[in-house]
Amino acid sequence: MKAIDFKVLDLDPKLGTLPLIIWGICGGLAIGAFFSLLNRTAAHSVISSLREKGAEDRETAVTLAEAGVKARFPVGRMLREGGVLRRYVKMANEEECGKKDLLDAGRFYLPEENRIGAEVRFTAEKSPIRSFILTVLLLAAVGVAATFVVPELLIMLDNLLSSS
Numbered sequence: 001m002k003a004i005d006f007k008v009l010d011l012d013p014k015l016g017t018l019p020l021i022i023w024g025i026c027g028g029l030a031i032g033a034f035f036s037l038l039n040r041t042a043a044h045s046v047i048s049s050l051r052e053k054g055a056e057d058r059e060t061a062v063t064l065a066e067a068g069v070k071a072r073f074p075v076g077r078m079l080r081e082g083g084v085l086r087r088y089v090k091m092a093n094e095e096e097c098g099k100k101d102l103l104d105a106g107r108f109y110l111p112e113e114n115r116i117g118a119e120v121r122f123t124a125e126k127s128p129i130r131s132f133i134l135t136v137l138l139l140a141a142v143g144v145a146a147t148f149v150v151p152e153l154l155i156m157l158d159n160l161l162s163s164s
Contacts, residue, residue: 004155007162011154019147026143033135042074043085043122050089050110051119061092061107076103088118 004011049067054060069075078085079102091097092107110118 004151006154006158009154009158009161018150022146022150023143026139030136030139033132033139037128037132039074039078039084040122041128043078045069046075046079046085046089046108047110047118047122050108051115055109056112056115057109058090058092061090061109063105063107064103067108072103079103079106079108085118088114088121090114
C-alpha cells in the first residue's frame with residue numbers, strides 16, 4: 001500500500017495493518033459460516049434420524065447410537081441442557097442419566113408438537129456446500145473491495161476533518 005499523509009487522523013501512513021484487520025474479519029466470518037454448516041447438518045441428522053426411527057414419546061425414545069447419529073461433538077453440545085436441540089428434542093431418561101452419559105445412555109425422542117418447528121429450523125438445504133462456497137466467495141469479494149475502499153474513506157474523513 002502507498003503511504004498516505006494524514007493531516008488530522010493519527011494513523012500509520014502506510015496502513016499496513018488495515019488489510020490484516022479486514023482479512024481477519026472476513027476469515028473469521030468464513031470460519032463461523034463453516035461451523036454453522038457443521039452444526040446445521042448435525043442437527044438435521046438428529047432430527048431426521050429420530051423421525052425415521054419413530055421416536056415420538058418416552059416409550060419409543062432411542063439412543064443416539066440406535067438412531068444412527070455419528071457426529072458426536074456438535075450433537076453432544078446441542079443436546080446438553082440449554083442446547084439448541086433440547087428445545088425440540090426431549091430426553092426420556094434424564095433423571096437416571098448423568099451429564100457424562102448423555103451421548104451414550106441418553107434416550108431421546110422428538111415430540112409431535114415439536115416436530116414441525118424442528119423440521120423447519122433444521123431442514124437441510126439441497127446443497128449446503130454450495131451456500132457455504134457462495135458465502136466464502138462473497139466474503140472474499142467484500143474483503144477485496146474493503147481493502148481498496150476503506151483507505152479512500154479514511155482519506156476522505158481526514159480531508160473533511162482538516163477542512164473544518
